[in-house]
Amino acid sequence: MLNSMMITTVSISLPGALATIVSGLRANGWKVDALANGAASCSRCQVSYARCFQADLSRNPLHPSNLLAVRQIREVISSGHYGIVHVHTPVAAFVARFAIRRLPRHQRPHLIYTAHGFHFFRGNTWYRNQLFRLAEKMAGAWTDTLIVINEEDHAAARAMRLVPEKDLLLLPGIGVDLQKYSPESVTDVDVQCVRDELGLLENHVALVCAAEFIPRKRHIDLLHAFARLQDPNAVLLLAGNGRDQEHCRRLASQLGIESTVRFLGFRRDVPTLVKASRAVILCSDQEGLPLTVLEALAMGVPVIGTDVRGTRDLLLQGGGELVALGDRAALTSAMARFLADPLKAAELGAQGPAIAAKYDSRRIVEAHLRLYSDIAASSSRTEPICITRT
Numbered sequence: 168m169l170n171s172m173m174i175t176t177v178s179i180s181l182p183g184a185l186a187t188i189v190s191g192l193r194a195n196g197w198k199v200d201a202l203a204n205g206a207a208s209c210s211r212c213q214v215s216y217a218r219c220f221q222a223d224l225s226r227n228p229l230h231p232s233n234l235l236a237v238r239q240i241r242e243v244i245s246s247g248h249y250g251i252v253h254v255h256t257p258v259a260a261f262v263a264r265f266a267i268r269r270l271p272r273h274q275r276p277h278l279i280y281t282a283h284g285f286h287f288f289r290g291n292t293w294y295r296n297q298l299f300r301l302a303e304k305m306a307g308a309w310t311d312t313l314i315v316i317n318e319e320d321h322a323a324a325r326a327m328r329l330v331p332e333k334d335l336l337l338l339p340g341i342g343v344d345l346q347k348y349s350p351e352s353v354t355d356v357d358v359q360c361v362r363d364e365l366g367l368l369e370n371h372v373a374l375v376c377a378a379e380f381i382p383r384k385r386h387i388d389l390l391h392a393f394a395r396l397q398d399p400n401a402v403l404l405l406a407g408n409g410r411d412q413e414h415c416r417r418l419a420s421q422l423g424i425e426s427t428v429r430f431l432g433f434r435r436d437v438p439t440l441v442k443a444s445r446a447v448i449l450c451s452d453q454e455g456l457p458l459t460v461l462e463a464l465a466m467g468v469p470v471i472g473t474d475v476r477g478t479r480d481l482l483l484q485g486g487g488e489l490v491a492l493g494d495r496a497a498l499t500s501a502m503a504r505f506l507a508d509p510l511k512a513a514e515l516g517a518q519g520p521a522i523a524a525k526y527d528s529r530r531i532v533e534a535h536l537r538l539y540s541d542i543a544a545s546s547s548r549t550e551p552i553c554i555t556r557t
Contacts, residue, residue, distance in 0.1 A: 169543065171197045172249055173216070174240070176224045176259040178205035181212045184341055184458065185255075189215055191532030197539070202243055203259075204236075228258045228286075228302075240266040245274045251542055253279040257286045261302055264309040277542050280306075281314040283340075284455030285323060288476060290492060291453070303329055312538070316340040316456040319476035336538070340456035342528030348465035350520065353442040361439045365429055371402045372506055375444040377437050377459050378451070380409025385450040385473075385493075390415060392498035394422040401506055406431045406440055441466045445512055446505045452492055454478050460487075461526055464519030469512050471501045485518035 171192055175181055181189075181201045189199050201216040203209075204224045212219045222239040223232040240263050244252060252267060254260040260280045267278060286299040307313070307329035314336045315321045321337045324330070346352065367373060374393075378384040386405065393403050405415070405428065412430065419428045434440060441447055447463035447470045454477035461481065463470045470487030472478040482489050488504075490497040505512045 169197045169539075170200070170247065170249060171539075172200040172202060172244075172247065172252060174222075174252065174254050174259055174263050175201075175203040175206075176226055176256050178203045178209040178212055178219075180255070181206060181209065181219075182215050186215060187342060187344060187528040188532055188535055191529075191536065192539075195536055200247065202240065224259050224262060226258060228261070233258065233262050236262050237266040241270065244276065245270055249276045250546060251279060251539060252276040253281065255281045255283055257282070257299065257302070261306050264306045268309040277311045277546065278309065279312040279314065279538070279542075280310050281316070281338075282320055282324075282455070283316060284453055284477060285315075285320050287323070288319065288453050290475065300327065303327070310334075312336065312542070314338050317454075317477045317480045319479075320455075338531065338534055339526045340461070340531070341458070342531030343458065343461040343465050343523055343526050344528050345465055345523065348438055348441075348462045348523070350442075350467040353439050353466070357436075357439045358443045361436060361443050365402075365404070365431075367402060367443075370400050372400050373402050373404050373444040374446055374448055374502060374505075375404040375406065375440050376448045376450070377406040377434070377440065377462075378449060379407050380405075380412040380415060382411065383452050384409075385452055386411060386415045387418060388450045388493060388495055388498065389448060390418050390422060390424070390428070392495040392502065393428070394424045395495065395499040396502055396506075398503070398506060399427075401427060401502070403428045404431060404440060404444065405429065406434045406437060408433050437462065438466060441468050444468060445509065446471055446487070446502070448498075448502070449473065449478060450498065451475060451478070456480065456526075461523055463487075465523035467516045467519050469505065469515035469519070471498065471505065481522065484522045485515070486522050487515055487519075 173185055181203055192199050198217045200218045201212050202220040202222050206212050206219040207221040220243045222236040224236045225232050244267055254263045287296040310330055312334050313330045315324055324335055419425045441463055447468055449457055449459050449472045454475055456477040460470050460472055460478055464486045472482050473492045474489040488501050490501050
């Protein structure tokens, strides 16, 4: 059996975004361990992974707990006989690569880094971009294979020569489950049930945003733009939790739209919410390759998204509209068009499934299995192989 490990900053990604890839690995003989902040106490992680390890990683790159995580990661990897470590997200990826770089040669795994959106990007402040470019350039020397998931990051990685060209791969994200997300996966009865649950009347038209309440998702822009609509039939559904949620509740009240905005919290029925809506909206200032957009396209529901990397990659193919980042008036206008013209919205939505088919999660699993198999075949190691993801 081949050993593998997923490393993420926080445990929520382990049974969530990585679930399909992990399942595919295990079905093909890989033993998959997990390491993240909270992984050891995550019940869902215990089901999906062979072993779960704690590391005191923080999403804040300057948090001192990341220094403690260096030692924790080094101890786990050095004792686990891992041949491949696959890291994800900038902070965890940097900390893990820093931790592993000085291991003795016989303990050092092949290190894969999937960049789910570099922390430097067009529109960010110059000093933050410089800092994160420097960090990625430094850590590139400790990386054996770099995977990027959008065109902007691919161009940046090549221009900066983060790794040799032969070690740079462009793969389409983590994929979308086309069985769970398809126009046929949700019935009209399911849609009516959720509309009844949310108190939506026959004249109500829903718009949905499924995103964590954190600053980069820019819910504040969405609430201001929605308030400008002044459409009594429009209802905004906000699915997700996060530290900005209470602030957004207060803002909705201040804007006088509390009666037409539903704060839904964490939901397991996102496909139904999407199908029950006229459009999906994502206002982020940065993305890698947003799963929210992919899921909406797969469901045949159009998307209004900000013109940022990842979202741009998807919507330039069709299935929705791009608006300039931070342009609340343009966002209001886009929502008004979708609300006023259901046929046009449906036409755009119908383009989505063909686009989403290119990102079928089964294709992503196959690509990863080929990569891991190639690394295993070319390695002279006798130890079992390990994969780490963030």
